[in-house]
Amino acid sequence: MTAHPTWTARVVILDIEGTTSAAGFVQGDLYDYARPRLRSWISSHASDPAIVAAVAATRSEGGLADDADLDAVVAVLHGWMDSDVKATPLKTIQGQIWAAGFAAGELRSHFFGDVVPQLRSWHDRGVRLAVFSSGSVASQVPWFRHADAGDLTPMIEAYFDTVSAGSKREASSYEKIASALGVPAGEALFLTDLPAELDAARTAGWQVIGVRRAGEPNAEADFGDHPVVESFSEIDVVAS
Numbered sequence: 001m002t003a004h005p006t007w008t009a010r011v012v013i014l015d016i017e018g019t020t021s022a023a024g025f026v027q028g029d030l031y032d033y034a035r036p037r038l039r040s041w042i043s044s045h046a047s048d049p050a051i052v053a054a055v056a057a058t059r060s061e062g063g064l065a066d067d068a069d070l071d072a073v074v075a076v077l078h079g080w081m082d083s084d085v086k087a088t089p090l091k092t093i094q095g096q097i098w099a100a101g102f103a104a105g106e107l108r109s110h111f112f113g114d115v116v117p118q119l120r121s122w123h124d125r126g127v128r129l130a131v132f133s134s135g136s137v138a139s140q141v142p143w144f145r146h147a148d149a150g151d152l153t154p155m156i157e158a159y160f161d162t163v164s165a166g167s168k169r170e171a172s173s174y175e176k177i178a179s180a181l182g183v184p185a186g187e188a189l190f191l192t193d194l195p196a197e198l199d200a201a202r203t204a205g206w207q208v209i210g211v212r213r214a215g216e217p218n219a220e221a222d223f224g225d226h227p228v229v230e231s232f233s234e235i236d237v238v239a240s
């Protein structure tokens with residue numbers, strides 16, 4: 001049996017896709033749910049300031065004219081989904097659609113089998129838990145509420161996305177999160193499947209662990225000198 005190091009942290013911050021949950025589920029079930037609903041959702045929420053801003057940002061980030069029609073906007077959104085581009089306006093619109101799908105009982109979330117037992121164990125030891133994902137906070141909360149293992153939200157103290165914190169590849173986003181959580185950078189521990197996110201968090205002074213899961217899109221990524229695990233069961237955390 002391999003011995004694993006013990007990590008000391010006040011808060012563990014979780015990435016979702018590829019880390020707690022399968023990318024195939026996000027890009028399959030969730031994306032398939034959102035794809036045919038994007039157009040009608042935008043039309044029926046045309047007075048929602050968040051949707052108005054997301055549509056304008058889609059035009060600008062997607063290289064469209066300021067007055068490009070809805071078909072062109074939806075085509076850009078579909079293209080981003082096809083390539084799993086984590087564009088913030090897409091995440092805003094998807095997040096609203098998914099939140100409605102979870103509320104209607106039409107969606108359930110997915111967590112790898114090793115995740116929930118470890119979240120419970122860390123939480124029971126007094127380690128605080130938070131989320132930082134490209135998925136909007138509007139979708140993160142129901143994602144943790146509608147798990148097969150039950151409602152996980154009582155364990156999760158805070159949720160951050162690219163709107164509230166900034167890019168996952170910028171150190172400043174991690175500084176902002178540590179400040180919001182009221183923890184020194186060195187007492188935050190970030191778990192993610194993307195090396196660029198590990199680099200940014202480490203630059204901000206965080207402890208980091210790369211999660212390399214067999215069969216996930218980033219399984220073959222170069223994690224450099226970052227510590228890497230294949231399962232949460234290898235991560236032993238005690239509260240600082």
Ligand SMILES: CSCCC(=O)C(=O)COP(=O)(O)O
Pocket residue numbers: 015016017018026030086091132133134135136139140143168
């Ligand atoms: C709340 S489930 C949807 C997750 C999502 O849309 C996403 O892009 C996840 O990206 P992550 O930053 O967690 O890898």
Ligand SMILES: [Mg+2]
Pocket residue numbers: 015016017018019192193194
């Ligand atoms: Mg991820």
